[in-house]
Amino acid sequence: MIEDIVKLKERGLTLQEIAEQMNMSIGKVQYRWNKYRQQQSPPSEIFAPPVEIKKDKWSMPYEYKEAxxxxxxxxxxxxxxxxxxxxxxxxxxxxxxxxxxxxxxxxxxxxxxxxxxxxxxxxxxxxxxxxxxxxxxxxxxxxxxxxxxxxxxxxxxxxxxxxxxxxxxxxxxxxxxxxxxxxxxxxxxxxxxxxxxxxxxxxxxxxxxxxxx
The missing domain is CATH 2.60.40.10 (Immunoglobulins)
Incomplete structure (x- = not known):
């Protein structure tokens, strides 16, 4: 099912149009589309830039992804x-x-x-x-x-x-x-x-x- 959603999205259809074409609720199409996108783009571990190491010294990242x-x-x-x-x-x-x-x-x-x-x-x-x-x-x-x-x-x-x-x-x-x-x-x-x-x-x-x- 997600393969069909991806193909229709690549053709430029909105999620609303995909839901109508596949006879599904917009909520279920949104759920599957976001699940697919999440799998394609794993979240990074932190918001801050990478830790800089200078002259054998290091500093903690400003913020971990806690939210x-x-x-x-x-x-x-x-x-x-x-x-x-x-x-x-x-x-x-x-x-x-x-x-x-x-x-x-x-x-x-x-x-x-x-x-x-x-x-x-x-x-x-x-x-x-x-x-x-x-x-x-x-x-x-x-x-x-x-x-x-x-x-x-x-x-x-x-x-x-x-x-x-x-x-x-x-x-x-x-x-x-x-x-x-x-x-x-x-x-x-x-x-x-x-x-x-x-x-x-x-x-x-x-x-x-x-x-x-």
């Missing part, structure tokens, strides 16, 4: 998300809000983006969850099966509005008959039988702010 939010299918009505912040994001938030990082509210915002190209504000529906301090993972329950979601991890402005700091990859809740398979895989990963979730896909944090072509 990440990953959304994982769990069951037909739940998802699992985990995340980490880089020091630059923490410093930016502290400077912007003039508040220590540990004192900023932690908030998760979930978007239902099924069959749409997501621009950041055009989801079918959204909801927010206030998280306990120092949380870095969360299970999201009571979702609809066979829908596509994206999660933001952020904080609140002084007027109570949500402020995005990280954005996850899109993930789909499975059909009911698929839930046992996802449960098995997540349990294997949690008990370190595999090094990472077998269906884990990583995407650029900010890639879904822009129109995908």
């Amino acid at each position: 990440n939010a990953c959304l994982i299918p769990h069951t037909h009505e739940s998802l699992y998300v985990y995340w980490s912040f880089s020091n630059s994001i923490k410093n930016m938030a502290e400077h912007h809000f003039r508040t220590k990082w540990e004192e900023l509210p932690n908030v998760l915002k979930l978007y239902d983006v099924t069959d749409i190209i997501f621009y950041g504000h055009n989801a079918h529906r959204t909801f927010e969850v206030d998280l306990p301090p120092m949380t870095n993972n969360w299970f999201i329950h009571c979702l609809e099966p066979d829908r596509t979601y994206i999660a933001d991890i952020g904080t609140r402005t002084f007027d109570g509005s949500f402020f995005t700091l990280l954005r996850s990859n899109p993930a789909e809740t499975s059909a009911a008959e698929m839930s046992d398979t996802y449960d098995e895989k997540l349990e294997r990963w949690k008990h370190q039988e595999v090094t990472q979730p077998e269906w884990l896909e990583n995407f650029s944090t900010y890639s879904y702010y822009q129109k995908i072509r």
Whole structure:
């Protein structure tokens, strides 16, 4: 299936046109296309330039690639998300809000983006969850099966509005008959039988702010 998507993309078709031609949802086409692109371009290990070695001296890289939010299918009505912040994001938030990082509210915002190209504000529906301090993972329950979601991890402005700091990859809740398979895989990963979730896909944090072509 991905071979057909790649061929149509090379002919200049947009993802929306490919979805219509292949009789698929735009969410599923986006998922497979981004999975293909991720496999073709492995992420670099750090943001900073390579370490310079001069006169037997060396310096640590300025920043490791820590910023990440990953959304994982769990069951037909739940998802699992985990995340980490880089020091630059923490410093930016502290400077912007003039508040220590540990004192900023932690908030998760979930978007239902099924069959749409997501621009950041055009989801079918959204909801927010206030998280306990120092949380870095969360299970999201009571979702609809066979829908596509994206999660933001952020904080609140002084007027109570949500402020995005990280954005996850899109993930789909499975059909009911698929839930046992996802449960098995997540349990294997949690008990370190595999090094990472077998269906884990990583995407650029900010890639879904822009129109995908």
